[in-house]
Amino acid sequence: MQFALWRLEALNKWEKDNIFNEMKALAQTFWKLNRKTSLLHCLLLSQAQQRLCLFFDSMAILGSDISRARMRTAVNVLGGPSKKRS
Numbered sequence: 001m002q003f004a005l006w007r008l009e010a011l012n013k014w015e016k017d018n019i020f021n022e023m024k025a026l027a028q029t030f031w032k033l034n035r036k037t038s039l040l041h042c043l044l045l046s047q048a049q050q051r052l053c054l055f056f057d058s059m060a061i062l063g064s065d066i067s068r069a070r071m072r073t074a075v076n077v078l079g080g081p082s083k084k085r086s
Helices: 002-009 016-033 039-045 049-062 064-077
Strands: none
Touching: 002 016, 002 064, 016 049, 049 064
16 A cells, blocks of 8 residues: 555646556556465456446545545554565
């Protein structure tokens, strides 16, 4: 989720299509790294894509500030970004 937050913070135009494209690109990157655990990729490229459109619509309607604040809260609730170094 932290990677998604960083990608979304870099967006110039906060629109549904831009949000979707950033999340799709992130999913494809993770898919290349680990095909077994890339749930995000499966969701974005499967039939669940139609349901996810509501999610991206909601993010576009709420706006970048509220959406990113909620994502930061979720990251913190889940324990924050990993401090692990490889």
